[in-house]
Every structure is written in C-alpha cells, then in structure tokens.
Amino acid sequence: MGARPRRALASLATRVSTRILVFAKAPVAGRVKTRLIPLLGAEAAARLARRMLCSTLRTARATGLTVELCGEPDARTWGPLSLGVRLSAQGDGDLGERLARAARRTIEGGETALLIGGDCPTLDAAHLRAAAAALDTHDAVLHPAADGGYVLLGLRRFDGRLFEDMPWSSDRVAALTIQRIAASGWSVDLRETLRDIDEPSDIDSLPLAMRPHLRDCRSL
Template identity: 50%
Template structure:
C-alpha cells in the first residue's frame, strides 16, 4: 500500500529586494518581485490541480510575518515556516516532519514555471516504484525532489546554489541504497538569461 503524499513548496515572500534579486538588473526590484509572486501563485495552482495530497507552503520570513498574514492560500493548503539554518537543514526539517507523519514528500520551489500538474503527477507515479525522484534543472540544481524515505545525508554538505546540486544529491541517493528516477530537465528562472524560458504570455507582460 502506497503512503500518502505531501507536497511542500519552499518560498520566499515575493517582496522587492528579497525575492529574485538576480533579476533586478533586468526587471528592477518591483518587477522581479512581481514575477516572483506570479511564479509562487503558479506553483500553488499546479500543486492544487494535481490533487495528489496535502499542499504545504513552507515560507521565509516566518508565517507570522505581515506578508503571509495577508496572503490568500488555495483551499486546503496550509502555511508553515522554514525555520533557521542553511537550505539543506530547512529542507531536511520539512521532509522529516512529513516522514514522521508516515507521508512521502515532494519538495519543490517556485522558480520553475515549466513544472506543471502533469509533471507532479509523473513524479508521484515514479515514487510508486522508486525511493526518490528528481527533476533536474538546466543550471545543475533541481526543481523537485521526491522521497519515500528521508535520509539526512541527502541534504547535508550539498553545495547549494551551484551547478552540482542535483548531481551531488543523486550521488547521495545512490550511497543510501535508494532507487532514484531521474526525470526530464526543466528550466529555473534565476538569471536574466533564464527569462527566455518563461511562458510566452509571461514574457510579453514583463
């Protein structure tokens, strides 16, 4: 019998000067924040459409921040705080919490508009026969990490925000004797050059 699945979205508040700062030279602080907000809403919408299980938005600043107090979540979605530490520590904390509740987990960010409900369904399907699933991104990171089993080493000592994140994570999965499914490569939106990978209607609205 398959375990229930939880989708945990990691997100920064899409505020000027906080979110998508590497896009500021191209879009300005307000424009970068607006795009971050659009990607956040898109990610929430795709997770809700996939109907795979509970959707949790795990945020920074903490969920008692004024921005999140006024934020409208999709029906059934919940809000949680990322807590402290580097990205690995925060991801491990969220994944371990789901595992402690007997759930499998899909961990994803909000930087990949190419990640759709169909991609999420494919990841969930892959988890039915694998221990882990990864959607790598063109820059060497990953847009999604799905896990049936959580091991601390998958998140510790990873060179976050570099081109080796996905490769290092995959190596750790293998070291943990976990079966890993490597899915199609998608495009994150981090740098001005990445804007070409936005949906056409989004690019036209910039």
C-alpha cells in the same frame, strides 16, 4: 531489488499519501529573485516571483494532493497569497537544514514528500502526479534543473545526508544529490530536466502569459 520486494513496495505505497512542499521566499521587492534585479529592477523581479509562486500553488492544488507552502518568513503571515494551501515556516538554518526538516517531518508523519520551489513555470500538474506515482516503486524521484540544481526532489524515505554540506545555488547540486542517493542504496527515478527562473538568461524561457508582469522592467 527483486520482483517480490518491489511488488511489496508498490503495494505499500498505494496506501501512502503524498505532500507537496513548496519552498518560497515572500515576494518582497529587493529580497527575492535578486539575481534578476539588474535586468528587471527590484519591483518587477518581485512581481515575477509572486506570479510564478501563485502559478505553482495553483498547479500543485490541481493535483489533488496535499499542498503546503513553506515560507520564508513564516507563510502564515502572507495573507491571500496562500491560495487555500496549508502554511508553515521554513525555520532556522541554511537551505539544506530547512529542506531536511520539512522532509523528515512529512515522512515521519506517514506521507511521501515532493520538495519543489516556486520558480519553475514548466513544472506542471502532470509532472507532479507522475513524480508522486514514481514513489510507488522508487525511494526517490528527481527532476534536474537546467542549471545543475533540481526543481523537484521526491522522497519516501529520509536521509539527512542528502541535504548536508551541499553547495546550494551551484551547478553540482543535482549530481551530488543523485550520488548520495546511490550511496544510500536507494532507487531513484531520474526524470526530465526542466528550467527554473533564476538568472537573466532564463527569462527567454518564461511562458508568454507571465511576461506582461514585466512591463516595467529595465531591459526587456
């Protein structure tokens, strides 16, 4: 992309707002963070999920950007956990279909989209602001996860192929997403790799402030 188109893209982006879309399951014991249950037990795994989600929502709100909690089931039924953010249901389909639907709705509504989960405590407000700013000069921005997925995908344009036939929960998700972005001819800002909390081996990277919530767990 030449200098003049890039300047035009940046100028346009300054007039576009960004929406942070937080995708999360309701923190119900036995239904969330199931890969942590053998280590922590169902109740402690759910408490951890709730604590991480609350932290994520507070962090997202601290950016000053619009924040929407896309819940499964419908976040509008979650009560006080919503912490004053906008609420929506993820809807039907696999993860790719649900992510695509939210991204498309946001972008077609005139905003750029930051798609994140609720389980990466090291994703802070500075990361989110920087990702939003990256969309001033790039079509996409991505924070890979240490396990091969991603903890953040930001888009200023929509292409459903980024979400179709994706081997979710595998170590190929980030690499395939980057390949598909390149195949679309888009620019991407590839940012710092962060670690989300999915597996027992991830617990060692959990911030100390969150560990008291695991006091009833089985093996720590």
